Amino acid sequence: MREITYAQAISEAIAEEMRLDENVILLGEDVGILGGNFRTTTGLYEEFGEERVLDTPISEAGIVGCALGLAIRGMRPIAEIMFGDFLCLAMDQIVNQVAKIRYMSGGRIRVPLVIRTNIGAGRSSAAQHSQSLHSWFLHTPGIESVMPSSPYEVKGLLKSAIRDDNPVVVFEHKMLYNKKGEVPEKECLIPIGISEVKREGGDVTIVATSSMVGESLELAIQLEKEGISIEVIDLRSLVPMDEETIINSVRKTGRLVLVDEGVTRGGITAEIATMVMEKAFDCLNAPIERVGNENTPIPFSPVLERYVIPNREKIEKAVRKAIK
Amino acid sequence: MDNSVLIDMLKKMVTIRYFEESIYDVYTRGLMPGLAHLYIGEEAIAVGVCENLKRDDLITSTHRGHGHLIAKGGDLNKMMAEVIGKETGYCKGKGGSMHIADPDLGIIGANGIVAGSIPIAAGLGLASKIKNDGRVIVCFFGEGASNQGAFHEGINMGSLWNLPIVYVCENNLYGISVHQSRAQKIKDVAVRAKSYDIPGEVVDGNDVLAVYDAAKIAVERAKEGLGPTFIECKTYRWGGHHVGDPGTAYRAKEEVDMWKDKCPIKRFKSLLIKERVLSEPEIERLEEKVKKDVDVAVTFAKESPYPLPEEALEDIII
Numbered sequence: 001m002r003e004i005t006y007a008q009a010i011s012e013a014i015a016e017e018m019r020l021d022e023n024v025i026l027l028g029e030d031v032g033i034l035g036g037n038f039r040t041t042t043g044l045y046e047e048f049g050e051e052r053v054l055d056t057p058i059s060e061a062g063i064v065g066c067a068l069g070l071a072i073r074g075m076r077p078i079a080e081i082m083f084g085d086f087l088c089l090a091m092d093q094i095v096n097q098v099a100k101i102r103y104m105s106g107g108r109i110r111v112p113l114v115i116r117t118n119i120g121a122g123r124s125s126a127a128q129h130s131q132s133l134h135s136w137f138l139h140t141p142g143i144e145s146v147m148p149s150s151p152y153e154v155k156g157l158l159k160s161a162i163r164d165d166n167p168v169v170v171f172e173h174k175m176l177y178n179k180k181g182e183v184p185e186k187e188c189l190i191p192i193g194i195s196e197v198k199r200e201g202g203d204v205t206i207v208a209t210s211s212m213v214g215e216s217l218e219l220a221i222q223l224e225k226e227g228i229s230i231e232v233i234d235l236r237s238l239v240p241m242d243e244e245t246i247i248n249s250v251r252k253t254g255r256l257v258l259v260d261e262g263v264t265r266g267g268i269t270a271e272i273a274t275m276v277m278e279k280a281f282d283c284l285n286a287p288i289e290r291v292g293n294e295n296t297p298i299p300f301s302p303v304l305e306r307y308v309i310p311n312r313e314k315i316e317k318a319v320r321k322a323i324k
Numbered sequence: 325m326d327n328s329v330l331i332d333m334l335k336k337m338v339t340i341r342y343f344e345e346s347i348y349d350v351y352t353r354g355l356m357p358g359l360a361h362l363y364i365g366e367e368a369i370a371v372g373v374c375e376n377l378k379r380d381d382l383i384t385s386t387h388r389g390h391g392h393l394i395a396k397g398g399d400l401n402k403m404m405a406e407v408i409g410k411e412t413g414y415c416k417g418k419g420g421s422m423h424i425a426d427p428d429l430g431i432i433g434a435n436g437i438v439a440g441s442i443p444i445a446a447g448l449g450l451a452s453k454i455k456n457d458g459r460v461i462v463c464f465f466g467e468g469a470s471n472q473g474a475f476h477e478g479i480n481m482g483s484l485w486n487l488p489i490v491y492v493c494e495n496n497l498y499g500i501s502v503h504q505s506r507a508q509k510i511k512d513v514a515v516r517a518k519s520y521d522i523p524g525e526v527v528d529g530n531d532v533l534a535v536y537d538a539a540k541i542a543v544e545r546a547k548e549g550l551g552p553t554f555i556e557c558k559t560y561r562w563g564g565h566h567v568g569d570p571g572t573a574y575r576a577k578e579e580v581d582m583w584k585d586k587c588p589i590k591r592f593k594s595l596l597i598k599e600r601v602l603s604e605p606e607i608e609r610l611e612e613k614v615k616k617d618v619d620v621a622v623t624f625a626k627e628s629p630y631p632l633p634e635e636a637l638e639d640i641i642i
Contacts, residue, residue: 025454051454057484062443062477069447072432075454077447092474096437097444104423105433106415107639141640166641240641 028080099142156190264292363391368588372535384441389434442478449487468499529557
């Protein structure tokens, strides 16, 4: 199968949906002439013109609010927020407006809107350009959220997000943008709300998000040589969450390691751990292990940065603890 | 101007007044949960502006939104039912006073966040431009909203992209308890239009015809593709911020009385009598009719059932 980068998969997904539906438009900072700060929208401005690919002022609340207005009018806007950290500037629009309008209106107004943004440290971009803020959105009913782990996932999930009648935040990963992976040339749609077992195993389950899926898969291959059999689940969607796939796996292995790049405290891993305790406590043979970011901002120096973010070694340590 | 338009405007202003007075009554008798932000004293603005709009033109509103909704043709029964949390309300009881929406009438919803709708209006207007459908957006907000970042982000986009939007600033002088002079140095919010290179006009917000005329020009400009206009309407909130706030701790009685003397309805009635558009008895009959319509809405709302509690889990992805 052909291989393309994560960034190419994004622009391909958007282009395909824009060709299919003239209501799909893209807006954000530098998404037009430049083709996106991370080159995720390359070629779109040239193909669809400035009417459908809008370079906006540096106004995150304006971008999301504007996208919301477009969605209310029956269009399908994709709003790009260049760095996940900048979501903070648009939080009123996201939390109080986008997430609420369908509910507040008693279902009379639908909001088919996508917010594309990213997470991830690892580029020495320091505290305001490296955060992974996806878990905040678990706490805001009314928004779906996905975390694509590969070029294939980002294409399939983004296309589904564009077709969804609810607001969806797509959390891409900055360190994945240049990674290549197999993406079929035929139609590629991945349903939101379904996790995928990426590798079957019997001794321990790892549920991972975003770039941590790849790390976990590498680890599984490595530990197989020692006879440790790891089942790796790509969570894919935070909301709605595929509880069944996780529970089924834990019933099989009895051991669970949760891996996510966000700050560990109050994050998605805490939510999954609680869910498993509520629904499958009886089949746990060991305490649940969590691997995530230290509870600090992301520091600048590579030495410090590496120390606080999760990596394969930290996952391995957690796996060994879980199976002990 | 056609007499029927004048009469319709008076009718709508009187309807807003009685609707709000009925809400005061319903609220103080403990029948309405939450908060009631009344529009009494500001009726000329909503009516003067919306009289220029067609059914498919759009408005965004504020926490003090009942007047805008009525002026845009909102159904009194559904409004009153929503305000007291009933199943038959516009939003089946999920929105309440601050979030009433009727997309069929172009009412995109009241909004509980000050300035929250200004960026949304940019998107509504951008959709008009892309679809080239001639629909105009009126974005209502207060002077307090002009100190929010969203105000500037939203209007900058409206101006930059030449969108068909009319920004209507209802300057009622108070953000809850804080007088405008204690929140911004400028006296006329409309001067801020200059920084977006769009026309900014100050009008007497208690003069429905002055508002109508200003809005007419703005709506025509918008339809002609000439971009947004900013209209600041000077007015006054007769009551407190909401029904539970008497509004006396931060305002002198003389100030309130002075503005009550400038009552937009009293003023418009005198004009219509003077111009022989309506006689006093005709106005009385009009008022009686309006009172009856509002009373019917109150009865409808009271007699309507509450939603089933588990409906709280509908209209949302769980």
